[in-house]
Amino acid sequence: xxxxxxxxxxxxxxxxxxxxxxxxxxxxxxxxxxxxxxxxxxxxxxxxxxxxxxxxxxxxxxxxxxxxxxxxxxxxxxxxxxxxxxxxxxxxxxxxxxxxxxxxxxxxxxxxxxxx
DNA sequence: CGGTTGACCAAGT
DNA sequence: GACTTGGCCAACC
Numbered sequence: 001x002x003x004x005x006x007x008x009x010x011x012x013x014x015x016x017x018x019x020x021x022x023x024x025x026x027x028x029x030x031x032x033x034x035x036x037x038x039x040x041x042x043x044x045x046x047x048x049x050x051x052x053x054x055x056x057x058x059x060x061x062x063x064x065x066x067x068x069x070x071x072x073x074x075x076x077x078x079x080x081x082x083x084x085x086x087x088x089x090x091x092x093x094x095x096x097x098x099x100x101x102x103x104x105x106x107x108x109x110x111x112x113x114x115x116x
Numbered sequence: 117c118g119g120t121t122g123a124c125c126a127a128g129t
Numbered sequence: 130g131a132c133t134t135g136g137c138c139a140a141c142c
Binding site (some may be wrong): 019021023024027033034035036037038039040041043044047061064066068071072073074075076077078082106 | 119122123124125126
C-alpha cells in the first residue's frame with residue numbers, strides 16, 4: 001500500500017451515495033495530475049467493492065467513472081460482466097446508466113472542490 | 117535507472 | 130463520428 005493510494009482512497013471514501021466522481025477529479029483533489037495513476041490505484045484496490053465488514057475501510061470504487069461519464073473499468077477489466085456489476089451497483093444507489101454511460105452525469109458528479 | 121504499461125485525458129486529424 | 134498523438138504519474142519489469 002503506497003501513500004499515493006491511501007490518499008486516493010481517502011478521497012474516494014468522501015463520495016456520498018448517489019454521486020459519482022472521476023479519475024481526473026480524484027487526481028486533482030489529491031494535488032496531482034496523475035489520472036492514470038488513480039486508475040492504477042483502483043486496480044490494486046484492497047476492497048474490490050462493497051460489503052466490507054469494516055465500513056471505515058470500505059472503498060466505493062464503483063462510484064468512479066471516466067471524465068466523459070463513461071463507466072470506465074471495473075475489477076481489472078474494461079468490458080464484460082464486471083461492468084454490468086458496476087452498473088448494477090450504481091443503479092442500486094440511484095444513478096442511472098445507459099449504454100455504459102452515466103445519465104445526468106454533470107449533475108451527479110462530485111467535483112474536486114467538494115472534497116474536504 | 118531507463119522502458120513499458122495502464123480502470124486516463126485532451127486536442128488534433 | 131472514429132482514430133492518432135502526446136502527455137500525465139505510479140508501478141513493474
